[in-house]
Amino acid sequence: MSWEVVIGLEVHVQINTATKAFCGCSTAFGSEPNSQTCPVCLGMPGQLPVLNSEAVDKTILTGLAINAHINLESRFDRKNYFYPDLPKGYQISQFAIPLVEGGYLDIPAKDGGEKRIGITRIHMEEDAGKSMHEGLDGVSHIDLNRSGVPLMEIVSEPDMRSADEAVAYLKQLHQLIVFLGVSGANMEMGQFRCDANVSVHRPGTPFGTRAELKNLNSFRFIKQAIEYEVNRQIELIEDGGKVVQETRLFDSTTGESRSMRGKEEAHDYRYFPDPDLPPLRVSQQDVDAIRAGMPELPGQLRQRFETEYGLSSYDADVLTQTRELACWYESLVAAHPADPKRCANWMANELLGRLKEAGCEIEQSPVSAARLAGLLDRIADNTISGKIAKDVLDAMMASDASADAIIESKGLKQVSDSGEIDAIILAVMEENPDQVTGYRGGKDRLFGFFVGQVMKASRGKANPALVNERLLELLKG
Structure with a gap:
């Protein structure tokens, strides 16, 4: 009898504000430990938090992008627990009334369609500090720079049925977050972290007991961790054991997880309204203004690129991975409007490949959209062939010269004179009489x-289309 997997995800996203959620300390990454703190984020007695309004606006923007309901009145609560990197002894979060409720994301389905993943809520909260366990002396160090950094916790419904679906959902969510500009979502910096709740059951029976996998920070490890946990639970049940509700840590070096602690329930945190923060009230006018300023979303862009520019779904997907990529492509099309597909091919296959080798993003490209358009113009008017154009692009990556200047200086202009090409063909035929006889x-x-x-005899300069045309004629004999 088969097993069905049930997965729900909780994603913590760092909101990219310059200052923390409830104080004016910097959120910059990589500073000296404990250099970005103040009495508020250190939890000193008598210090009052002041809410960062930019974090509120970006949470609302995210909610609108997933078609969620925005609560015009929400509330901050205290989530009480003890840990060395939580100086106040509680975390300011939203429990009873979150800012955002409901919503969904559509992910690719196996049948080629889409599957809708429900989103339960998005609530705001502050991050804890960071514990560092280093050396063999057993001493732990605490860095509170991250304490108080604003977060969104995005909680999905248990709608995913495989590790692949979970990763697809996370990639869609990650792309959306970056596109909206609400977070850099850098997983290595901890700006996009995931907890996965995993259970298994026989089809037609109630959901099984779930275990939580904590703080997963790469798509590859998320997939590995979920697959390991699914196999662990199935083997445990089939051997006569029972899955216990617990929190587990995944070790990426061994590919296994270990028990961390029993899974807490809401009552374990003794939530109560934060007495230092009044209810958060936003007006419908504020929400409407944020909606009006929402950028074109990835799905909308993909569809437009396919219909407006005639791109394949693959190229449209590649060129809408980030807002910067999409804007760069549209700048290229504006400069070379005659052939949007050629623009897509050269950007996706040639330019992005070279940038990846150099470790650069599109914003750091040494070749601007206008300069690449100049190269595409020379392909279009048969000044150079596509093969030679690749060499020209290499030269453009290494200098500020235009395509025209490089073509001129290197003598790369394509031979499109039929008389010259006929002479080359006849010389080749004379050198290869056996092959001529065989062809005929x-x-x-x-x-x-x-x-x-x-092409070899012309050093790649002969117009390929004209070469094919004249060869067909001259080889007839």
Whole structure:
């Protein structure tokens, strides 16, 4: 009998504000430990928090992007627990009334369609500090720079049925967050972290007991951790054991998880309204203004690129991974409007490949959209072939010269004079009489041989289309 997997995800996203959620300390990454703290985020007695309004606006923006309901009145609560990197002894969060409720994301389904993943809520909260366990002396160090950094916790419904679906959902969510500009979502910096709740059950029976996998910070490890946990639970049940509700930590070096603690329930945290923060009230006018300023979302862009520019779904997906990529592509099309597909091919396959090798993002490209358009113009008017254009692009990556200047200085102009090409073809035929006889005797595959020889003799400068045309004529005899 088969097993069904049930997965729900809780994603913590750092909101990219310059200052913390309830004080004016910097949120900059990589500063000296404990250098970005104040009495508020250190939990000193008598210090009052002041809410960061930018964090509120970006949480609302995220809620609107997932088609959620925005609560015009929400509330901050104290989540009480003790841990060395939580100086106040509680975390300011939203429990009873979150800012955002409901919503969904659509992910690709196996059948080629889409599957809708429900989102329960998005609530605001502050981050804890960071505990560092270093050395062999057993001493732990606490860095409170991160304490008080604003977070969104995005809680999904248990709608995913495989590790692949979980990763697909996370990738869609990650792309959306980056597109909206609400977070850099850098997983290595801890700006996008995931907890996965996993259970298994027989189809037609109630959901099983779930275990929580904590603080997963890469798509690859998330997939590994979920698959390990699914297999662990199935083996445990089939051997006569029972899954216990607990929190587990995944070790990426061993590919296994270990028990961390029993899973807490809401009552274990003794939530109560934060007496230092009044209810959060936003007006419908504020929400409408945020909605009006919402950028075009990835799904909308993909669809528009396919219909407006005639791109394949694959190219449209590649070119809408980030807002910067999409804007760069549209700048390229504006400069070379005659052929949007050629723009997509050269940007996705040639330019992005070279940038990846150099470890650069599109914003750091040494070749601007206008300069690449100049190269595409020379392909379009047959000044150079596509093959030579790749060499020109390499030269453009290494200098500030235009395509025209490089073509001129290197003598790369394509030969499109039929008389010159005929002379090259006749010389090749004279040098290869046996192949000419074979082709005329029915060995059609030799045609490719002649194309290669002519292109070689012309040092790649001959117009390929004209070469094919003249070869067909001259090889007839």
